Amino acid sequence: MENFCCARLGIRHNAPRETGMNFRVVKYSPEGRLDKTNLYRFYFTPGYDHDDTKVMHINIRFCPFCGTDLYEFYQTDDFINEAPGFF
Numbered sequence: 001m002e003n004f005c006c007a008r009l010g011i012r013h014n015a016p017r018e019t020g021m022n023f024r025v026v027k028y029s030p031e032g033r034l035d036k037t038n039l040y041r042f043y044f045t046p047g048y049d050h051d052d053t054k055v056m057h058i059n060i061r062f063c064p065f066c067g068t069d070l071y072e073f074y075q076t077d078d079f080i081n082e083a084p085g086f087f
Helices: 007-014
Strands: 022-027 040-045 058-060
Touching: 007 022
Parallel strands: none
Antiparallel strands: 022 040, 040 058
């Protein structure tokens, strides 16, 4: 079961990518990365289609609603909701 740092972020995580502001979690492969300890990345995006080639996004570290450090809180693949390299 998914446990989010706060309900407001959880709502944006569970929203379809095509709808409004959403929270996306991506896990990258350690190959070719300097920082092999933090493979997860966290983004806020506006609604977009999977066919879109350029998606506006904001890379974030702290939850904008409750201030939680996302790198410390989200450390499992259970939260991944976007493919690596999409952004």
